[in-house]
Structure formats: C-alpha cells, structure tokens
Amino acid sequence: MKRIKNKRGLTFKLIIFIFLSVAIIFTLIFLDNYDISKKMVEKNLKLNAELITKNIVYKAEKILGSVQEIPNNFSKIIEDSSYSEAEINRILKMEVENNSEIYGACIAYEPFYFNSTKKYYAPYYYRNKKEIEFKCLGNEQYDYFIMDWYKIPKEINRPMWSEPYYDKGGGNVIMSTYSVPLYREKNGKKYFIGILTADVSLNLLREYFESIKVYKTGYAFMISKKGTYISHPIKELIINETIFSIADAQKSSEMRVIGRDMVKGESSFADTEYYNIKYNKLSRIAYAPVSLNGWSVGVVFPVDEFMKDVNNLFIRVMFLGLGGLFFICLVIIFISRSITSPLRKLSIAANKFAEGDFDFEIPPSSSNDEVGSLNKSFAHMQSALKKYIENLRLTTSAKEKIESELKIAREIQMGMIPRKFPAFPEKKEFDIYGFIEPAKEVGGDLYDFFFIDDVRLCFAIGDVSGKGTPAALFMAITTTIMRAENQIAGLNTSSVINLMNNYLCKNNEGNLFVTLFLGILNTSTGEVEYINAGHNYPFVIKCNGAVSELNTTHCIPLGISINTCSNPNTFKLEKGDTIFLYTDGVSEAFNIDDQQYSIKKISEILHNQANHTPFEIIQHIIDDVKDFSQGTEQSDDISVLAIKYLGKPLSKVPTQNYQMVIKNSIGNLSSLSEKITQLCNNWEMSSDVLNKVNLVVEELISNTIFYGYSDTFEHDIILNLMYDESTISIEIIDDAKEFNPITQKSADINSDINERQVGGLGIHLVKSLSDAFTYQREDSKNKIKIIIQF
Amino acid sequence: MMKITNEKISELLIIHTEGRLDAITSVEFEKEVMPMIQQSEHPVLIDFGKLEYISSAGLRTVLILAKETKKSNNSLALCSLNETILEVFRISGFDTIVSIYPTIEEWFASMK
Structure with missing residues (x-):
C-alpha cells in the first residue's frame, strides 16, 4: 500500500493533503455553526413557546374570567332579596343570552328554602342550539345537593370551578361549572341559601384550542387540577383520561413528570423530549397554569418542525461546503498541473540524458519560479556534462588504443604457447x-x-x-x-x-x-x-x-x-x-x-x-x-x-558387432549356444564371461519361446552381440507379447527345499549377472539390453 | 550334448555329468537320472566336475531331484562345481538347499 502511495504524482498528493485539511476545517466550522444555530433556535423557541403559552392561558382566562364574573356579580343581587322570582329568572336568562361564553346558568336553592313544598328548586337557563331554554332542575334522579358543583362550594364557603363532567339530566353536555355560594342575612346572621352557577361548555374551550396552530402539527391542550383532559385534539381523551393515565399507557416517565409539574401549577418549557400522543412525534412541551382555577395549558412543539430551519441551514451550508471543496480540487489540479507539466518535461529530458542523448533540447521555461531556475540549472548541467564527456571520450579512446594493442600482443604471446588440450589425443x-x-x-x-x-x-x-x-x-x-x-x-x-x-x-x-x-x-x-x-x-x-x-x-x-x-x-x-x-x-x-x-x-x-x-x-x-x-x-x-x-599402450580391440536371428523353437537354442561359444572364443573371452553370456541369452530367449507367444506361427527373435575393450552388450528384440523382466517380482531364493519354487529364477540370474539391464517396448516389440563388464 | 555315467562305490551312487545342463539337455538329464536316484537306497552324489554350464532349467531339474530324494528319506549332494556354476548356485540360493562339496573325496569323508 505504502509503495503505491509513494508512486502517486504531485497532483494527487496536493489534492489529498489540501483537500483533507480544508475538509477538516470546514467540518469543524460547520459543526460549531450548527451547534450555535441550534442553541439560538432553542432560545428563540423557548421565548416563543412561553409567549404562545401565555397567550393561550390569557385567552382561556379571559373566557373563564368572563364566565365567572357573571355569577360573582349576580350573587350580590340575589343575596339582596328584594328581587322577585320572576325578576331573578329574567336576569338569569339575560345573562345566558348576553354572554356567549356561558353555556348555562342556574340558581340552586337549599331544600324547601324557596318554597316549603318543594325540596328541589333550581331554575336553569341553557343553550340548546341557538335557543335559550329553561328547565327546573332537581328531582330524585338529579339530586343536585350531592353534586360536586353544589356540595363543595357550600362546604368551603367560596366560589370554585368544578372538575369537568358530563351534566346528565342538566345541560347534557361536557362542561365545567363555576359555582358561587349564596347567603342571606337574617337576624344578623349569614345563612347559606343555595348555589349560583355558570356553566362553560368544554366544546367552546375545545373549539378555541383547536383553532390554535403550533408549527404544522403542534397543538395545545388543557388539563384540570387533577390532570383530567379538558381540551385536547383527540376528543376521546377529554374527561375520560388524565395526563397520568396516558403517561402510564405510553410508559413515558417524561410525560408523567411534566403532568406533575402542570398539576402543581408550574410553568416551564420542558427540556425533555417525548413522543406526543397525537402524531407520535418527538416533541417538547411548554406549559403554564390558568391562575383562575388551577388548570394548566400545555403546548406541544414537534422537534423536527421547530428544528426544520436549522436542518435546512445545515443542508444548505453542507452543499455550499461540498461545492467549495470541489472548486478547491479544481484549483489544486490546475496549479499542480502548471507546476508538474514543466517538471514532467524536464524528467523526460533527464531520461534522455540517462540514455546518453545529450543533444536533447530542454523544453524552455518562461517562468521565473523555482521550476524555471531548475530548468536553467539543468541546461547548465547538460552543457557541462557534454564538455566533460567529450574530454573523457578523447582520453579513453587513447587509453583504449593502448589497451587493445596490449590485448592483441597478449593473444599473440598466448598463441606462441601450446594451450590446446589434449595436445596429442592420438x-x-x-x-x-x-x-x-x-x-x-x-x-x-x-x-x-x-x-x-x-x-x-x-x-x-x-x-x-x-x-x-x-x-x-x-x-x-x-x-x-x-x-x-x-x-x-x-x-x-x-x-x-x-x-x-x-x-x-x-x-x-x-x-x-x-x-x-x-x-x-x-x-x-x-x-x-x-x-x-x-x-x-x-x-x-x-x-x-x-x-x-x-x-x-x-x-x-x-x-x-x-x-x-x-x-x-x-x-x-x-x-x-x-x-x-x-x-x-x-x-x-x-x-x-x-x-x-x-x-x-x-x-x-x-x-x-x-x-x-x-x-x-x-x-x-x-x-x-x-x-x-x-x-x-x-x-x-x-x-x-x-x-x-602412461607407458606404451596395449593394442586396442576394435568394437565388434554380431547379429543372429533365431526362430521361436526351443530346439534352436543348442545351435545358438554353439554360435555364441564360437564367437566368444574368437574374441578371446574367458570361459566365465562366455558362460554368463550363454546363460543370459538362454534364460531370456527360452522365456520368450515358452511364454511369449499365444499363436503357433513362426517368429523371429533378433540377438545382437556387441563387443569392445571392456564390455559385451547383449540386445534381444522380439515381437512377443509385452513383458518387462525388470518389473517382475523377485524370485524365491530363501525358502527351504519343500517350498522352493523355480519361477522367476531365470530373470533373477540375468539380473544378478548383468552390469546393466534395460527394457523398452517399441513398435510392439520387446527390446532388452544387457551389458556385462569384464 | 550331455554325457551321463554312473558308478557305485561301496553302495554309494555317484553320477558323473559332462557337457551343458540347459533348457534342452535338462529334459533328458531328468529322464535318465531320476530312475537311478529312485532305485538307490543310499546317498547319491552328482559330480558336476565336467559340467561346463547350467541354466535355470538345469537348476529346476536339480530341485526336482533333490525333492525326490528327500521324499524317500535319501540325500543328494553335488560336488566339483566350477566357478561360474557355483556362482549361479549362490545367486539362486540353491547352495542352501543342496549340499555342495568341493571334491568327491570330501563327500566320502562326510559319509563316514
């Protein structure tokens, strides 16, 4: 790997080093920028979220405030006792008519207070579509004395907002009721006489909350003091669920913490992120209490949406950065080309020098930079080298002349001395x-x-x-x-x-x-x-x-x-x-x-x-x-x-050959051995060698005659005897079936007389008596060659 | 090609051979010598003193004769083998299955 890197050109190295440096610097700037932008966006978001939340709370308080103002003022009128029943009912009806925020209003009296025959007396005006309708509340099914909106203010002696509820048999909508206790003075003492109420329909609040848009999918919701949903984009949650039951269902501890802070009446823009219920999007939440009744308003901000601008910025900066890097690359390539191209030309010139071409013209360089000065040095070196080599050539040619003359003299001198060996081969x-x-x-x-x-x-x-x-x-x-x-x-x-x-x-x-x-x-x-x-x-x-x-x-x-x-x-x-x-x-x-x-x-x-x-x-x-x-x-x-x-040599025996052709009949062996004996006697061979030759020939030829042919035709077996100074070679060629005597397994020469077999003994004898034994199968013929030395 | 004579010296049978014991002559050699050996009840010596040559076919005959004498609890020995023939016997391991004596006299000496 390293070697490959070293082979790369200047352009490549420049690109790699500059590109990497710029890329690192850019990345650091980019990351820092992103961090700062994110913090800025968060700061803005926090301010914005608090503002939005406060605005919603203000609006909610305005609605609730205008609702609770009516019974607060009206209670003084009733306690005054100088108004007739009809007047009071008219005023009651008027209040409902004139205040669109109020769903219904009622005066619920204590049992038998208004009329000694009537246990329940509670005139109630409420909205049914566009109309104002009247209803007298209170009967066995609608026993208002035990209802929260009646009982609790009576007990605590001050006005209060009820938890949201479905007013079955009354307004028949989901509502929250503002109850003001009524007293009348008698004998200098204050007696509780009933409850004056004003209902606010939660639909009204919900409509208002639905109208609030936070980014694209963000939304606002409101919960009661107990955490019950009063308003939420998911209608089913209202009244039915609390923020805590949802937190449990979602297994979201973040949501539970937020819920607890909201119920406590705190306000904040929570740092923690959680998945909102409506879109299951990672979100952050801002909340603030409604001071009138301890409810709490929450505003959900989806993280991706408020971070969208930052992310857009991020992508934009990244594209700009990449474009910049690309541009830098082009610039580097251009610069390094302008540097390396004269260098490359110079390198070609240097190679030409190395090959001995000193007349090669160095490409002119117009620039005055380092490359230009290198060019000039190179030209100078060229002319100096040229001069030097010319000198060298002259000196060496003179020296070479002497040397070559000496070399010739040496050859002449060596030619006078006999140096060809063997000098007298004969x-x-x-x-x-x-x-x-x-x-x-x-x-x-x-x-x-x-x-x-x-x-x-x-x-x-x-x-x-x-x-x-x-x-x-x-x-x-x-x-x-x-x-x-x-x-x-x-x-x-x-x-x-x-x-x-x-x-x-x-x-x-x-x-x-x-x-x-x-x-x-x-x-x-x-x-x-x-x-x-x-x-x-x-x-x-x-x-x-x-x-x-x-x-x-x-x-x-x-x-x-x-x-x-x-x-x-x-x-x-x-x-x-x-x-x-x-x-x-x-x-x-x-x-x-x-x-x-x-x-x-x-x-x-x-x-x-x-x-x-x-x-x-x-x-x-x-x-x-x-x-x-x-x-x-x-x-x-x-x-x-x-x-x-070495002394006087013995007279040399010339090499002699003899060829015999034998027919494949065992009877021919005796005349064959006679011929061999005669021949060997002519060659003045010892009887020992003669017997060995005879034995080898007999064993091999009788083997061929006995076992070599499966037909009954006549076959020729050729025997060549070659004799020279120290060896006799025997060659037997036959057209019998293929038989390689060398690869035959060795004969049994060790077992005792009872087990002794004679098979293979002939070949064993031949092998033992010969000094060389070769076999070849050529042209469907067995060719055995044996050499015996003496 | 093969000359075979025999003599008896104090009951012992000596068969004298002369010539070559090869693939051809070993057949007649076996034919002639076998009955002599079978008839002899005493140790037999084959004198190879004038035998010039022996091949594996000859060795085979010697083995057959030796087996025959062994069968009839008799003994067969050879004597006066020339260098070449002795070498053939050594190479083929036959010197271990037939007793070989340098001379007739030494065989006699071993009989006493």
Missing part, C-alpha cells in the same frame, strides 16, 4: 597439461612442448627476468630460437641450450636473461634427458606417491654470459610417474599478510597427487594458490607444466 603414452597466467597483459613466463621426431617430446619451462612488454618480447625470442635449434637433428639438450645462450647473449640490448628447464622425453621408453639453466627444480611424482626434486643446475640463466653447460642428466619415468614444472610465480605468490606460498607447500600438495591427471594436479595447485592469495594482486607471472607418463 598419443596414449603420456598425458600433458600446461597453464600460464601473466601478471600483466603480457608476461615473461613461457612453457612449450613439441615432438622433435616420432617418439621424442621436447618440453621446456622458462622465466624471463622482469615483467610486461620487454619480458614478453624476450620470451618470444627465446621460444622461437628454442624451437629452431631443436629442429637440428642429433643435438642433445646441452648443445641446444648453448646455442640458445649464444644467440641471446649477442642480441641482448636490454640486458634481460631467462631461466630455462629443457627436457626431452622418449615417449616409448619414459627416459628423460634434461638441462636446467638456473630454473626452479621441477618435481617428480612417482606412481607410489613419493615426491622428489630434480635438484641439478647445469648452468646460469641464458643471456648473461657465453659459457658452456655441463652434460645433461637423464632419468626414467615409470608408468604412472609425473614430472611437474613451475615458475617462481607459483612458489612466490603472496597473500594479504605478505607471506609467500613456498616450494614446501607445492611439494605437500603434490604428495597425494599420484593418481591424478596432469590437469587435475595443476587445477589443484592453482586453486590452492588462489585460496592462499585471497585476491591479492598477482605479483608475478604464473606457469605450470605437468607430464604424466
């Missing part, structure tokens, strides 16, 4: 291997070997004083004259050396000299004649592992002074012996600690090399020297030459 009498590694391109070491007649191999190893080109040239002269002098027939090694020395001394302007070991090996006898002109003593590794040095020096190195060499030495290489020659580049190889590899180490290595070929011996020495020097620069040329004498 010669089996000896094995020879040489290795040369100059310290510089060309060096002064040399080795050489060549036949001077059919059997005599001349070999030499030498080391010219100094290194590099002068030494190489001197080495070339030495090699050339050595070959030339050896061509003169009948010379022994010391004569050759003397002639070479004469030549080298005469023409030695550079005062160089060369150490040389020159030997001639008679490849048919193993005899070696040698001269050592100041060279390191070669080693002889005997076939039994003994290592010795040829520690004779016959003369000083060649090219120093004209003198005569003593007579050459001779020794004999036995079969398996090896002569190992080297230059001081090997024994004097240095390691990091400035230690020399030493002759002793060479001799140690050679001690267990008797069974190895010259190639393996030299490889071993070179690897060991390399391990020793641990990468220290080679200080001197290294040359090694080894010759292993």
Whole structure:
C-alpha cells in the first residue's frame, strides 16, 4: 500500500493533503455553526413557546374570567332579596343570552328554602342550539345537593370551578361549572341559601384550542387540577383520561413528570423530549397554569418542525461546503498541473540524458519560479556534462588504443604457447597439461612442448627476468630460437641450450636473461634427458606417491654470459610417474599478510597427487594458490607444466558387432549356444564371461519361446552381440507379447527345499549377472539390453 | 550334448555329468537320472566336475531331484562345481538347499 502511495504524482498528493485539511476545517466550522444555530433556535423557541403559552392561558382566562364574573356579580343581587322570582329568572336568562361564553346558568336553592313544598328548586337557563331554554332542575334522579358543583362550594364557603363532567339530566353536555355560594342575612346572621352557577361548555374551550396552530402539527391542550383532559385534539381523551393515565399507557416517565409539574401549577418549557400522543412525534412541551382555577395549558412543539430551519441551514451550508471543496480540487489540479507539466518535461529530458542523448533540447521555461531556475540549472548541467564527456571520450579512446594493442600482443604471446588440450589425443603414452597466467597483459613466463621426431617430446619451462612488454618480447625470442635449434637433428639438450645462450647473449640490448628447464622425453621408453639453466627444480611424482626434486643446475640463466653447460642428466619415468614444472610465480605468490606460498607447500600438495591427471594436479595447485592469495594482486607471472607418463599402450580391440536371428523353437537354442561359444572364443573371452553370456541369452530367449507367444506361427527373435575393450552388450528384440523382466517380482531364493519354487529364477540370474539391464517396448516389440563388464 | 555315467562305490551312487545342463539337455538329464536316484537306497552324489554350464532349467531339474530324494528319506549332494556354476548356485540360493562339496573325496569323508 505504502509503495503505491509513494508512486502517486504531485497532483494527487496536493489534492489529498489540501483537500483533507480544508475538509477538516470546514467540518469543524460547520459543526460549531450548527451547534450555535441550534442553541439560538432553542432560545428563540423557548421565548416563543412561553409567549404562545401565555397567550393561550390569557385567552382561556379571559373566557373563564368572563364566565365567572357573571355569577360573582349576580350573587350580590340575589343575596339582596328584594328581587322577585320572576325578576331573578329574567336576569338569569339575560345573562345566558348576553354572554356567549356561558353555556348555562342556574340558581340552586337549599331544600324547601324557596318554597316549603318543594325540596328541589333550581331554575336553569341553557343553550340548546341557538335557543335559550329553561328547565327546573332537581328531582330524585338529579339530586343536585350531592353534586360536586353544589356540595363543595357550600362546604368551603367560596366560589370554585368544578372538575369537568358530563351534566346528565342538566345541560347534557361536557362542561365545567363555576359555582358561587349564596347567603342571606337574617337576624344578623349569614345563612347559606343555595348555589349560583355558570356553566362553560368544554366544546367552546375545545373549539378555541383547536383553532390554535403550533408549527404544522403542534397543538395545545388543557388539563384540570387533577390532570383530567379538558381540551385536547383527540376528543376521546377529554374527561375520560388524565395526563397520568396516558403517561402510564405510553410508559413515558417524561410525560408523567411534566403532568406533575402542570398539576402543581408550574410553568416551564420542558427540556425533555417525548413522543406526543397525537402524531407520535418527538416533541417538547411548554406549559403554564390558568391562575383562575388551577388548570394548566400545555403546548406541544414537534422537534423536527421547530428544528426544520436549522436542518435546512445545515443542508444548505453542507452543499455550499461540498461545492467549495470541489472548486478547491479544481484549483489544486490546475496549479499542480502548471507546476508538474514543466517538471514532467524536464524528467523526460533527464531520461534522455540517462540514455546518453545529450543533444536533447530542454523544453524552455518562461517562468521565473523555482521550476524555471531548475530548468536553467539543468541546461547548465547538460552543457557541462557534454564538455566533460567529450574530454573523457578523447582520453579513453587513447587509453583504449593502448589497451587493445596490449590485448592483441597478449593473444599473440598466448598463441606462441601450446594451450590446446589434449595436445596429442592420438598419443596414449603420456598425458600433458600446461597453464600460464601473466601478471600483466603480457608476461615473461613461457612453457612449450613439441615432438622433435616420432617418439621424442621436447618440453621446456622458462622465466624471463622482469615483467610486461620487454619480458614478453624476450620470451618470444627465446621460444622461437628454442624451437629452431631443436629442429637440428642429433643435438642433445646441452648443445641446444648453448646455442640458445649464444644467440641471446649477442642480441641482448636490454640486458634481460631467462631461466630455462629443457627436457626431452622418449615417449616409448619414459627416459628423460634434461638441462636446467638456473630454473626452479621441477618435481617428480612417482606412481607410489613419493615426491622428489630434480635438484641439478647445469648452468646460469641464458643471456648473461657465453659459457658452456655441463652434460645433461637423464632419468626414467615409470608408468604412472609425473614430472611437474613451475615458475617462481607459483612458489612466490603472496597473500594479504605478505607471506609467500613456498616450494614446501607445492611439494605437500603434490604428495597425494599420484593418481591424478596432469590437469587435475595443476587445477589443484592453482586453486590452492588462489585460496592462499585471497585476491591479492598477482605479483608475478604464473606457469605450470605437468607430464604424466602412461607407458606404451596395449593394442586396442576394435568394437565388434554380431547379429543372429533365431526362430521361436526351443530346439534352436543348442545351435545358438554353439554360435555364441564360437564367437566368444574368437574374441578371446574367458570361459566365465562366455558362460554368463550363454546363460543370459538362454534364460531370456527360452522365456520368450515358452511364454511369449499365444499363436503357433513362426517368429523371429533378433540377438545382437556387441563387443569392445571392456564390455559385451547383449540386445534381444522380439515381437512377443509385452513383458518387462525388470518389473517382475523377485524370485524365491530363501525358502527351504519343500517350498522352493523355480519361477522367476531365470530373470533373477540375468539380473544378478548383468552390469546393466534395460527394457523398452517399441513398435510392439520387446527390446532388452544387457551389458556385462569384464 | 550331455554325457551321463554312473558308478557305485561301496553302495554309494555317484553320477558323473559332462557337457551343458540347459533348457534342452535338462529334459533328458531328468529322464535318465531320476530312475537311478529312485532305485538307490543310499546317498547319491552328482559330480558336476565336467559340467561346463547350467541354466535355470538345469537348476529346476536339480530341485526336482533333490525333492525326490528327500521324499524317500535319501540325500543328494553335488560336488566339483566350477566357478561360474557355483556362482549361479549362490545367486539362486540353491547352495542352501543342496549340499555342495568341493571334491568327491570330501563327500566320502562326510559319509563316514
């Protein structure tokens, strides 16, 4: 993930970082703004709610007030007692007529007070539709003396509003009654004579409350002192339910708390939210008491509606913010493009540089900003690089010329030394291997070997004083004259050396000299004649592992002074012996600690090399020297030459083939074995091998004849015998049914005589006697090949 | 191809073989030797001194003869096997089911 991010361009990074920052700032502002707006709306709402509630309370009080004012005033008239019954009734009727808020009015007298014959006397005027009707209340069914509107004011001696009730047998509507107790003075004492009432129809209040609109679905309601609904948009609740019964039904503790505060006559805009009964919407409620009678008015404010403005604001600000962010994105893209496009062009130019195109024109930049200055620096770098590379090219081409000449010189020098191995593949009498590694391109070491007649191999190893080109040239002269002098027939090694020395001394302007070991090996006898002109003593590794040095020096190195060499030495290489020659580049190889590899180490290595070929011996020495020097620069040329004498080889038996075709009859086996015997005798094979061949052939062919064919036709079985130096291979091809002898389960060779079976024994014998056993099914033929070594 | 002679030395039967014991000759070998073995009531020795060659067919015959002598509570031994034949016996595990003696004399010595 991280890697992918790092790969993104500048534009992407700018967008991500700026966009994120702006988005975070915007979100914080937005949230803060939303919070403040919400608080403001709530504050306004609270003021508004209180105002609305107060207004409703005021209106309700006005209605109730105008209702209760009538009986309050009228009671004085009645208590005065100077009015007749008819007058009082007329006034009563008039009051109902003139006050639309009053549903009905009544004077209910104490029993037998007005008329000693009448227990009940209560004239009542009330509205029936548009008409004012009269009714005298009171009978056995309508025993008003025990009704709340009569009894309670009488007891408490003051006017009061009754709880709402359905006035059955009276006004026959849901109403609340304002009752004023009436007294009359007699003998200076006040006697209770009855109750004066004015009813207010709750319908009237309800109509008023329904007319109140609070937002869209908000509404107002009124409850009595006991919490009974007096007015509510849901008609069924009126009288029948209290705010507490509804709170219980709704399991709303918030509503119960509100109800309690309302009944207590408190006023507030409650902080708690609850689901209103009418629309089941999350709402808040404002309430205030009606001071006249202790009722309470509640106004329900649905939260979503009063929060609507805030939410609208929220959405509006959010859209504005998103639009702004989008615009910022576009601006960033534009700016970063204007920055990155010259950068991109510059990057292409840099890539072209990297590919070596220094003539690529840098795109011009008109701006003077940082990118413009980078462009200028780049152009400067281009011209500086161009100049530098031109210089470099000139210097290197001069150097390359010298190097390539040296390389050619090295090839020429190496071409003078025989380095193709096996050098004489047709010669089996000896094995020879040489290795040369100059310290510089060309060096002064040399080795050489060549036949001077059919059997005599001349070999030499030498080391010219100094290194590099002068030494190489001197080495070339030495090699050339050595070959030339050896061509003169009948010379022994010391004569050759003397002639070479004469030549080298005469023409030695550079005062160089060369150490040389020159030997001639008679490849048919193993005899070696040698001269050592100041060279390191070669080693002889005997076939039994003994290592010795040829520690004779016959003369000083060649090219120093004209003198005569003593007579050459001779020794004999036995079969398996090896002569190992080297230059001081090997024994004097240095390691990091400035230690020399030493002759002793060479001799140690050679001690267990008797069974190895010259190639393996030299490889071993070179690897060991390399391990020793641990990468220290080679200080001197290294040359090694080894010759292993193998003796005169035996005459070689050429490979011979013989093919026989046998018919599938068991009787043919005897003539077959005769033929094989004859053939093997011709090949001078031992009787043991002959018997093995016979056994293998008999077992396999008799198996095929006995079990291979399900028909009675004649079939050909082909037998190929191939014989060479060390093996005889037997190939049997038949067209019998498929049978792979190799995968057959092994024969029983362990159980005792009673259980012993002979099945599979033939194949077991073949497997045991052969050195290789293969089977192939090809072209519907079984092809078995067996090799026996001897 | 196969020459078979026999002699009796103090009741013991010695069968001399000469030639090759292969898929063809083993049939006549069995035919000739079986009755001799059946008639002999004393240990039998087959002398392979002049036998040049044996194949699995020959081994099979040896097994049949050995089983036959075992049946009649007699014993069968071989002697003077050449290197190749001895190797075949070893490879096939037959050296464990038939007693093999280097010479006739050693067999005699074991009989006493």
